Amino acid sequence: MEHRIIFSLYILTLCSIPILSTSASNTTMYPATTRPSNSSYLSPPNTTGYYFASSSNAYNLSCDAAKSAFPSFTLAVDTSGSMYYFIYEVQDVISTLISRLQAYTTDATRKYTLIPFNDPSVGPLYATCSPSQFLNYVYSLYTSDGGDCPEYAMTGLLDALKVTPFGSLVVLVTDGSAKDSNNTDTVNQIFSLIESLKVKVFIFARYPCGSESDYDFQIYKDIADRSYGLLFHNYYLTPYKVSDLLNFFLKIPVNSTTRLFSENYSAYYNTSVSFYVPSNLTTLIISQSGSYPSLTLYNPLGARADFTTFLSEFWGSVGYLDYPRSGYWSFESNAYSSYSIRIEGYKENGALGDTFNRSDFCSRCSSNANCKKDVLDYTCVCKDGFSGDGYSCYDINECYYWPSPCGYYAYCINTYGSYNCVCSSGFISENNTCIDIDECSSPELNNCGQNAACENYNGSYYCYCPTGFFGDGYRCEVDECTKDVCGFGRECIKYYGYHTCSDPCFNYTTLNEPTRSTSYRDYYYYDYYYWYYGRSDYYLNGWYRFTGSGGSSLADFCPSQGSCYTRYPMWLQGAHPEPADGIVNGTVCTSYYDTCCQWTSSVKIKACPGGFNVYKFSYPPQYYSGYCTDPATVPDSCSCAADEECRKVGGRYSCYCKNDSGIAVLSDIRPVLSCGAQEMKASFQKCDLKKFNLNTKNIHLNDRYCIGFNDYNTTNIISVVSVLKNGVCGNEMVNNGTHVIFKNNIFLSLDTNSSLGGEDILSIRYSCVYPLDLELALETALKPFTDSAVVNVTGTGQLQVTMALYKDSSYTSPYEGSQVLLTAATNLFIGIILKVGDASQYAVQITNCYASPSINSTTRYDIIKNSCPSLQDSSIKVIQNGVSANGQFSIKLFGYVKDSDVVYLHCGVHICTTTCAPVCSGMRALSASDSVTTDATLYVGPIYKSAESSVITTPKGGAYSVVANLVMVLVFLCGTLLLTV
Incomplete structure (x- = not known):
């Protein structure tokens, strides 16, 4: 080259x-609509509002959901990276909810709508009248993107409302604020649609990105208020309880309620409010959000009216009262946090007929469930300690969840339908509370030795020897070293039963690494990789002497950041002692970026005969810190x-x-x-x-x-x-x-x-x-379609391996942007790249590669198995495997996968410290075992068959990025020099 x-x-x-800059991102983009940074609104690419991953998923939407007696259901869910674990909770909620709805209203027709959103993307939007297909959509959600806290929640909600039927129940789930709350056009459209569609919006917003009073979080409260929905925040989802809440309101027929009262209050706000109840109402429905909300209801006669509590959780409650008297009612309420109250009146519609099969419904409930009365009739609700849809209930392991129901000082033991709390060691139970035992209050409660001191703390105690004594607290004896028994310039070392005197100038450990020099700096690693830490001297403890070409003395000036092959350089603050000073105490500074002395620690120093110094080091204040030497103190030599x-000067x-x-x-x-x-x-x-x-x-x-x-x-x-x-x-x-x-x-x-x-x-x-080669081509691409993973290699540390898609056999034109479209005749070229300084030390072995119609699908089309290519398709060509730091193969992907219009490509790789080219015979490697070692698995997708083959609305985004790019760019160089002046 x-x-x-x-x-x-x-x-x-x-x-x-001028400085030119081009940024490249490997993060996954999963929306059908991408929002620019100015938050201006872009209309969905498909004016019908219906999006499907492929034509095979396009269910017949001829069902007229708007004429259904029951509310349709819309879910807008945050899919940013921080929602990784919460998405599983959402999936549990929807799974339980769908099961209950199907069991209770089997002949009801609903429209189910789903839209994911994050930052900067929104979509694609899925709509179906099939509950099972909707559940499949929900289970296909995965997290990506984000980076900062707020997300495009308003844009996602608006896109969903545009295709939501009249009277629907809408749920928005996020763990942050709304980045696009300042887009007045978007917000005004949301308010207008809420009013015209008469939808109810429940918002589960875990935390505000700033203050709860900031408008980008208050917008959630405004939307909930206008829709007679609720905002639940600072919460932990209890999936089966949330499904109880949603099931309750989805069973209330459309146009059967009258809105009577809606208000939001601050924490601990005690209020007494009246509202009017018209005649002929069948039921009052009272719903609240907040931390442990309470409400006392009074009828028009001033008497307390006890209503039935259907759901009572620390984040909210729902109750109802049958056949309320008309007139002015009142209530008193408060909660531990800001809270909201909504009161509605329900009027039964006899036209519903026998939809609910009242006669035998309760007999279908699980033995671990209660058949509870709700607004219309009855519903099966799992008992406390159990979870499920009410028809099948399983034991909850309360001890699995955090925070523990037993608190900090007890451990939890799960039982069937409940749990027990047992006080931890060092605590005793009093009045159902675990109280600390003061072990220091009596010699019978501790094992401290004679002459030792005892210090109590929660759950245990600490024994130590006071000043003038030596030991571990369980055995303490007089410390002779506190009495200067060794004389000037010598160190006293105490052992059990005796002591010794030592001159550190003759008893030390030598440190001779040349990289300790303040002139040493690995610019490539330090300037490019934020995770670069280098040497750590955290475990140095004792007397040490520096030797070698790095210098013989600790630097007494502030080193530059990144020098000395350490993240946080340490240096001596002040001058070194003279031989006549003996052992002196000094101060070591730890440099932190622009601060030369961010942290300090103590050091003992002695100037020894022969012109060298010895140092007694102890644990530094930071783990990734190292002691730096002055290169000018290399004795009798200059380079x-x-x-x-x-x-020699000074x-x-x-x-x-x-x-x-x-x-x-x-x-x-x-x-x-x-x-x-x-x-x-x-x-x-x-x-x-x-x-x-x-x-x-x-x-x-x-x-x-x-x-x-x-x-x-x-x-x-x-x-x-x-x-x-x-x-x-x-x-x-x-x-x-x-x-x-x-x-x-x-x-x-x-x-x-x-x-x-x-x-x-x-x-x-x-x-x-x-x-230009296949790796450098990725570095110069604006937005390559890739996936990367970190591999731990013994003796080397972490290396990065990347999989990328290329357009031709030169491997210099990677696919870029938000999608990859291929025809059945297109040859796709796949490159696996190990990024490492010395490529000759390693080889990449592709162990197993396969295509699948979805990320987690069990259907797979093997391309490479046990490191050898499949013979099922003649277009599979393995170009390099196990012979260098790069792996390469090609395939006509949609010529091989004929029954799916969308494909995800998965590859497992193994890093070898020598060449490891497989020997293949037929479809199998000739090895002692069928198993192969896989160090990392990568996948890219979705990859789509070209639009001429099927109609596709493509979610924007490339590979699902596992980690940020972490390691070095590899190029091979040779050639000539051209000089112009």
Whole structure:
């Protein structure tokens, strides 16, 4: 392969170079409608409002849901990444609800509508009159996208309302606020549709993204209020109880209720309110939201009216009262949090006939359920301690849920239909409460030794030896080391029964890693990967001496962030002692980004005969921190260039420029450029810069934060590095179809003591040219269709493996954007890429690949099995497998999968430390076992058959992103140098 290096040199007084930036995202997009950042509303792409994943899913919607006696059901659900576990709760709710509705109103026709939303996407919208198909839609939901807290909840709700029938029950579920609440057009349309459709909206919104009083959360309360629905927030779903709530209202016929009272109140607000009840009402329905709400009802005569409680949970309640007297009623109420009250009147419609099979309904209830009266008739509700649809009830393991019903100081034991609480060790039960036992109150309650002190805390106690004593608290003896028995400059070490005296100058552990030097910095990892931590000295404990080329003394100045091969560099605050000082106490600072001394810890130091220091380290305040050495303290050696000489000044060895060194004129200054596999590096001779009074500490690239540094373990080379990534350090990237060119500018300024004040006077433009390959093609793509996973490799750490889809056999044109459309004749090229610095150490083995019509479908079409290609389709071609850091194969996907218009592609991979090409015979690898090791599984999709084959409304999005891209870009380089001045 060929790479080229291009220089351009300019003299200037002021420089302004534009920085080009292109972002690439691997996150999944699952909507039919994407909302721009200004939150402006976009109409759904299909004016009918019906969306289906494929033509085979298009159920006949000829059923006239608007004429149904019962409300239809609409669900708008947040599918952002933070909803991962909550989606399972939603699925449990809908599963139980559908089962109950089908058992109770088998001949009722409803329209079921589902729309997912997140950020920045909304949709696709699914609508059906089949309860089982609706349940399938709900179970196909998966989480993706997000990033910040608020989501496009209003847009999702509006899209759903546009196809929701009159009188429907609408449920919105989210764990955040509404990002698009400030879009007045969207909100006004929602309010208008709520009024015209007479829908009831229940909103389950777990937490506000800011304050509960912010409008982006208050909008939920306004919508619930206008629709006579409720807002439930700061809650934990109890799935079977939520299904009880929804089932209750879905059984109330459309147009059979009159809205009597609706109000929202703040926490603990005690109120007494009256409302009018007209004549001829069959039932009053009282629903509330809030934390443990309470309500006392009074009839027009002023007498307390006891109503039947159908549902009472810590997040809300529902009750009813039959045959209310007409006139002015009143109530008193309060709750532990902000709460809402809705009161409606129901008037029975005799035209409903025998829809509900009253005569034998209760006999169908489970033995662990109660047949409870509701507004119309009866319903089966599982007893406390059981869950289910009422016809089948199973025991709830109350001990599984958090927070535990037993509290912090007891453990829970599940029983059939209930649970028991047992106090933890160190506690005793009093009045059904676990009380801490004070073990220190009596010697019989603790095991502390003689001379020990005892300290009590919840559930246990702590024994320790007071000052002047040595031991673990269970055995304490006099500590002779507190009496200075060893004399000056020696350390006393105490053991049980005796003590010893030691001179740390002769008893230490040597640390000789050259990477401890403050001049060492792995720019590629530190500048590009936020998870890079490097060395941790957390476990160093005792006396240590530094040796080797990194330096012999702890640095006594603040190291730059990312140096010393550690996340948080540690250095000595203050001067080192002299030999006459003996053992002294010092302070070590831990650097944290721009703060040189974010944390401090103690250290003991002794200057030893022979000119070296020893240090007694203890655990540092941060785990990923390391002690840094001063490279200028390397004894009797300097790494100097030909134009320098080694001198010892102030106890430090350093390289100093010779008087006759360097170049003749400023225009001759140019760096040595290295186009590496992971970064571009430009290096200057320090003496050349100093000769023209240039600042060696302020060399920078287009991004002024990317500055020059002393090359590792040298003093005569100043380098500046930029990682091969568009936008990083101001890099500019050009893709000409065969090569990728990375460009940047180096700026040099006069020393700060100059009259010009250190402004840039020299600019050097440079470029590195790389041949395009399958991996670099992904890095330059705007939005590649990929999936990535992290693999733990013993002895190496975490590596990233990525699967991507390409258009041709050159593997330089990845599919981009939000969808992949293929015909039956299209050859799809799949690349598996291991991103690692030294590609020669590893090989990627594709173990198993298959296609499926949905993410979790049990139907699968094997493409590669046991590392060998399937013989079921002649278009399957394995190009590379187990021979390099890349795996490649191709297939005419829809020529192989003929009975589905949408496909997900799944591949398992194994990382080998040597080549591991499988030996295949027929369909099987010739190995001792049929099993293969799979380190990670990736999948991409959905992939669609082209629109000419079937009518598809495509959810936007690529692969389901497992993790963010974490590791290095790999390119192979060789070639020539082109220089222009």
